[in-house]
Every structure is written in structure tokens, then in C-alpha cells.
Amino acid sequence: MVDILVVGGGIAGLSVAGRLSKSANVILLEAEENLGHHSSSRSAAAFIEDYGNDVIREFNSASKSFLSKDGVDVLSPRGSVILGKKNEKHLFKEQCTSFAHHEISVSDARKLIEIINNKSVKYAGYKEDIYDIDTDKLLQHFTKDIKANGSEIHTNCRVIAADFKDGKWQIKTDSKTFICDVIVNAAGAWVDELALKCGIKPLGFLPLKRSMARVPAPDDSGSHKSWPMAFGLNESFYAKPDAGEMIVSPSEETKSFPHDAYANEEDLAKGIFSFEEVVNFSVKRITSSWAGLRTFAPDRTLVIGFDSNIPSFFWLAGQGGYGFQTSAAASKMASEIILGERSSFGQLQKRVSPDRFK
Numbered sequence: 001m002v003d004i005l006v007v008g009g010g011i012a013g014l015s016v017a018g019r020l021s022k023s024a025n026v027i028l029l030e031a032e033e034n035l036g037h038h039s040s041s042r043s044a045a046a047f048i049e050d051y052g053n054d055v056i057r058e059f060n061s062a063s064k065s066f067l068s069k070d071g072v073d074v075l076s077p078r079g080s081v082i083l084g085k086k087n088e089k090h091l092f093k094e095q096c097t098s099f100a101h102h103e104i105s106v107s108d109a110r111k112l113i114e115i116i117n118n119k120s121v122k123y124a125g126y127k128e129d130i131y132d133i134d135t136d137k138l139l140q141h142f143t144k145d146i147k148a149n150g151s152e153i154h155t156n157c158r159v160i161a162a163d164f165k166d167g168k169w170q171i172k173t174d175s176k177t178f179i180c181d182v183i184v185n186a187a188g189a190w191v192d193e194l195a196l197k198c199g200i201k202p203l204g205f206l207p208l209k210r211s212m213a214r215v216p217a218p219d220d221s222g223s224h225k226s227w228p229m230a231f232g233l234n235e236s237f238y239a240k241p242d243a244g245e246m247i248v249s250p251s252e253e254t255k256s257f258p259h260d261a262y263a264n265e266e267d268l269a270k271g272i273f274s275f276e277e278v279v280n281f282s283v284k285r286i287t288s289s290w291a292g293l294r295t296f297a298p299d300r301t302l303v304i305g306f307d308s309n310i311p312s313f314f315w316l317a318g319q320g321g322y323g324f325q326t327s328a329a330a331s332k333m334a335s336e337i338i339l340g341e342r343s344s345f346g347q348l349q350k351r352v353s354p355d356r357f358k
């Protein structure tokens with residue numbers, strides 16, 4: 001018998017279990033052999049405070065100090081450049097404002113990223129305080145906390161059914177049965193599927209696929225390592241240095257379903273084409289590629305709170321494309337609600353409550 005059972009060993013489940021384990025007896029279940037196997041090992045690992053809707057941006061800001069040097073120290077400076085082509089002036093200005101970039105000259109942009117093509121690129125915007133997130137370190141931080149606090153992690157342990165009877169959950173997995181007071185649904189793309197298994201009405205989450213290609217660096221000098229992240233307008237692509245090479249994403253949002261996502265050549269080619277349009281560099285080969293699911297609620301906002309019908313079923317869902325950068329605040333809010341502690345978030349809590357779908 002445990003107090004709280006968390007389903008999902010990605011950033012959502014690990015971060016909330018890490019926090020809860022300080023005050024409660026927690027078990028975390030992950031279906032796969034390894035933690036972070038799905039979306040949490042496939043991200044671009046960026047922290048962009050002005051990304052997402054207003055609610056998401058509040059979570060980004062509220063997470064920053066925990067992630068920075070004063071906290072777990074997983075952020076390192078990257079910066080970002082938005083690039084606009086001829087005839088894109090209006091859209092460029094709009095997106096510079098929306099993502100809080102300031103306009104710079106194309107020649108200044110070329111001082112930051114030498115390969116920018118000054119024939120095709122006519123507009124550039126820059127923002128300094130955009131960061132890389134050391135996502136492995138963050139996942140490990142919470143994993144260590146769970147273990148150090150005496151709670152347990154079970155991998156290769158998929159929840160297949162759950163029953164709520166006499167105030168307790170009986171949770172059946174493919175290997176074992178667990179009894180607990182509260183179940184936390186942090187199952188990523190599978191959150192609605194898990195709800196159904198628990199006899200709870202799904203909320204209509206939609207997994208959207210996004211792909212990534214890793215390509216060789218433009219040259220061997222290593223100078224690209226300090227380049228800022230580069231974006232096309234309307235996220236036609238983004239690219240950034242990664243592990244000695246570059247990653248390039250077509251930034252697509254293809255409607256999908258919960259599964260082990262993989263990239264297709266057409267999507268990767270679109271991203272590389274958009275990237276090549278703005279640089280003096282042609283990609284000769286793809287070193288590796290992958291895709292992941294960014295799972296959104298119908299209003300593209302996080303869902304954090306007890307279910308309206310069964311108040312021992314907790315949703316921590318809809319992290320979309322912001323699961324790492326919102327994780328510190330989202331897990332703090334979730335653990336405060338579950339433990340019945342005074343909220344540090346005021347009205348923000350209402351805006352992410354599952355009650356909005358009643």
C-alpha cells in the first residue's frame with residue numbers, strides 16, 4: 001500500500017514524484033525499460049521564456065530560477081535568432097514582437113552565425129536570454145530525489161487496468177498489482193488512454209508529431225558550437241548546435257496517436273530545405289533522426305489538478321512542446337495540490353484545472 005502512485009517516467013512523472021517523495025510514500029511506474037524513453041528523450045532541450053500561450057509563459061517564468069544556477073543548474077546560454085526573407089517584413093516584425101526579439105542587421109546576424117545567407121535573408125531579430133537545458137541532468141536530479149527519499153521506481157511496468165473501490169485504487173500492471181490512495185496521470189501521449197483504463201472520462205488530448213534531423217557541422221573548426229538557435233518565420237524550421245553537430249527540425253505538427261513515434265524522410269527534407277534557404281551551407285547527409293509526440297489539451301494549455309468526478313485521480317498532462325521548461329513550476333503546483341499545501345500560484349491554478357472541461 002502506497003500513498004501516491006505516479007504513472008509515467010518522463011519529465012512530468014519524475015519531477016512530480018521527486019517533489020512528492022519528500023513528504024509521501026510514492027511509487028512511479030514506467031511501461032518502458034528505460035526512463036524518459038518517449039518525448040522526454042527527443043526534445044530540442046531549449047528554454048524559451050516567451051514561447052507558448054500566456055499561461056505557458058507564466059509557467060516558463062516561474063520555472064526559471066529552479067532551473068538556473070541558483071537551483072539545479074541545468075541552463076546554459078544559447079541565444080536565438082529569427083530570420084526573415086524578402087517579402088516577409090510584416091510577418092517578421094510581428095514575430096519579433098511576439099517572441100520578444102529585437103531587430104538587428106543581417107550583417108550583425110552573420111557575426112553570430114557566419115553561414116547566414118545575406119542574399120536570401122533580409123531581416124534578423126535576436127534575443128540573448130534563451131538557454132539550452134541539460135535535460136539528462138534534470139531527469140537524473142528528480143530520479144535521485146525519488147530514490148534518496150525512499151520511494152520506488154518500477155520500469156517495465158505498464159498499467160493495464162485500475163479500479164477505485166472503498167476509497168482506494170487497485171492498479172493492475174503486466175507484472176504486479178499496487179494499492180494506493182491517489183493516482184497521478186503523467187502518461188504523456190497516453191494520458192487519455194490511461195484515464196479510460198481507470199474508468200475516467202478522457203479530456204481530448206492530441207499528440208502532435210515533430211521530427212528532428214542531426215546533421216554534420218558546417219566545418220570542423222567547432223565555431224558553430226556557440227551559434228544561437230535559428231528560427232525561420234512561422235517556425236518553418238529551427239536549428240541549433242547539438243553534441244558537436246547541428247539539429248534541424250521542420251517544426252511540423254502532424255496529428256498522431258500514442259505510439260513510439262519515428263521521423264519520415266519527407267518531413268526531414270522539408271526542414272532541411274527551409275534551413276538551406278537561409279544559409280550558405282548544404283546538408284550532405286543526416287547522421288541520425290528521430291521524432292517525438294508533443295501532446296496538447298484542446299486549448300494547448302497544461303492540465304494540472306484532480307479530476308472533477310473522481311478526486312483521487314490527478315491529471316498532470318498536456319505539456320505539449322514545453323514539458324521541460326515548465327517542469328519546475330508544473331511539478332511544484334501539482335505536489336502542492338496533491339499534498340493539500342497552500343498554493344504558491346494563486347489564480348494560475350484555476351487556469352490549468354481540469355474543471356475547465358466539465
Ligand SMILES: Cc1cc2nc3c(=O)[nH]c(=O)nc-3n(C[C@H](O)[C@H](O)[C@H](O)COP(=O)(O)OP(=O)(O)OC[C@H]3O[C@@H](n4cnc5c(N)ncnc54)[C@H](O)[C@@H]3O)c2cc1C
Pocket residue numbers: 007008009010011012013029030031032035036037038039040041042043044045046047157158159160186187188189190194210211212249291292293294295319320321322323324325326
Ligand atoms: C521534437 C521535440 C522537441 C521538443 N523541444 C522541447 C524544448 O525545446 N523544450 C521543452 O521544454 N520541451 C520540448 N519538447 C516537449 C517535451 O519533450 C515534452 O513536453 C515532455 O517530454 C513531455 O514529458 P512527459 O513526461 O509528459 O511525456 P513522456 O516523456 O512521453 O513520458 C510519458 C511516459 O509515460 C509512460 N506511460 C504511458 N502509458 C503508461 C502506462 N499505461 N503504464 C506505465 N507507463 C506509461 C510512457 O512509456 C512514457 O515514458 C519537445 C518535444 C519534441 C517531440
